[in-house]
Amino acid sequence: MDYKALSELLFPDVTNTPEALEEQYPPRDLPEGAVVSRMGPSPTGFVHLGNLVQGITSERMCHQSGGTLFLRVEDTDSKREVPGAIESLIRGLAHYGINFDEGATVDGEKGAYGPYKQSRRAHIYHVYAKKLVSEGKAYPCFCTEEELQEIHAREEAAKENFGYYGKYAVWRDRPMEDIKAALAEGKEWVLRFRSEGSIEHKIKFTDLIKGPLELTENDIDHVLLKSDGIPTYHFAHAVDDHLMRTTHVVRGDEWLPSLPLHIQLFSALGFRLPKYLHVGTLQKMDGASKRKLSKRKDPELALSFYREQGYPVPSVYEYIMTILNSNFEDWRRANPTAPVGDFKFSPKKMNPAGSLFDEDKLRDVSKEVISRMTAAEVYDGVLDWAKEYDPDFAALLERSPDYARAILAIGRGGKKPRKDFAVWSEVKPYMSFFYEELFEPDYTPPEGMTPEEMANILRAYYRQRMQMWHEKHTMLEPDGNEWFENVKALAESLGYCPDTKLYRQEPEKWKGSAGDVSMALRIAICGRRQSPDMYSVLKIMDGDDPDVSGDFFMGRLERAGAALGANTSEWNSK
RNA sequence: GGCCCGUUGGUCAAGCGGCUAAGACACCGCCCUUUCACGGCGGAAACAGGAGUUCGAUUCUCCUACGGGUCACCA
16 A cells, blocks of 8 residues: 555645644743643633633643643534633633633734644644555545444444444555545545554553553544544644643543543654643532533533632632642641742642532632631622622622721731631621611510610610710720720619629629620611621721711611610600 | 543541541531630541451552443544
8 A cells, every 4th residue: 555645645735744843833942840731622611610620730830830831722623612612711711810821812812833723723733644644554434424333333232342443444454446436436534543552452651640550552543634624632632732842731531541542643643742630520419429510510610600609719719729739728727828829739739539529618718718808808809799790789889998898807807817708799798787778677685685675775875875975075985995894884784794704603693794785786786696896896887987977876776776666765865 | 331540537638558547628515705707625427348468558469349431523
């Protein structure tokens, strides 16, 4: 068989040579140890957690080593392409801090190793296809889909392995005349790889995540070029990652089974094999069993899900880091304020198996992340989220930013910051009582206290405030301790024990403790039983912000008093 | 069915021939505390099973079981 002639017959228009391409795409001039990697998404759907897991891994590997990360769009299957998918992918990843040094962009591409869309690289693949044919390493196959199905059926009946190999590889050694005849008939053909492998042989391989592996050699003559002349993933992977000078391939471990083919391909093409990192896929619980997260079945796989829920970007990022690198949490505890980029990411620390996605853990990480933010950062985060998902709340936040920030600053900073929310959507209920528009009070008195008694406490407190106003022209003590001292004094005058410990020893001697009085105030002012520190709350309500101008908390006392059946108009009189 | 990968508490996970088998989340109890949210202390909870190698196996080898992945002109 004259392979050279065959290659001319199949690719008459291809005149470029591998050598010329080598020159056009020279090895990159990068420091020793710099990692060059890529993301190769197919534009077939939404951005999901898997993309992010793989993306973060590649990104860290590259940028931590002073290397290059690029984006290559693997759009070799036009049938499945979804319009706009590339753009949403790029934006989604950028949102999570994954930025590409080169490759496809929203409005084109940048970099010297393009084109970065596989659909525009046909001329390049054909150069290598022609070379393989001329060397007898690839051949045309004219089987129709029906014939292929028939082969599969025969294999099944004979209990043999599936695939196009050995005696089932019917076009593998056809004479030139047959090929010419088929071509003359105008039959469609694909280009197949002539595998020299045998399933009797094992190959040793070391994956950077999974460690040493023993795989069975590939003996199947896989398709390299589809009948439309566009390559399959396998062929494109070999050609592209070689010409784009990829040093490390990061991909899901569902690719492991085709690794033997890829190894053969690189070898047949005379390319140096890159390093591989096969990342375990994220699992989820489905009833009683685990399974791979599926794009179709699991909405929580989409990154947009976390956005809607209101998980801050760094929360999701750090959660994924805890899954990816088992020592990340320890590092974070030791370096609570360091930027995530300072963490030394290591493929050796990656779990070789797939992890179960755990939203409880995500929530915990997120609370931690938010607790480390400043009030201003929290404000910006909530506002951003609310603008999109709760415009009414966004309007409230924007009406008086300083007021909102002051509220969010309660209990923030210091050694033991509050951890009230994991997602932005929880902020609104948390701070709702600060806004008249959102205030939905429940004036049920504290345990064991009658409405009359509670109203009585409110009246006493109200009067204490009025007196303070007359004497000092202020409604609120300058500091929290002093404030609580006054609450205790008031409590005692009403027959409540000022000291909680004392009260516990002899509860029968008192109506209750200062805590009960404080709780009555809390319920009146916040309309609920839980709130952050009362003095901090009052401090904000006593401010001069337009949102609380006037006697804001005094008004709250009166309103509660009225709701409890008191005649509040007499509160002002002697 | 073939091939491959995996299997430590409910979940995530340290461990790399000798340990009372870390830690985190969730759960439970106690403490702190004027409520809540934190924080502190403590508890329950695991090496899938069986052979072998070894003085000694969670750790190495083999077998079985289970889980997952993959067997397209999809990536």
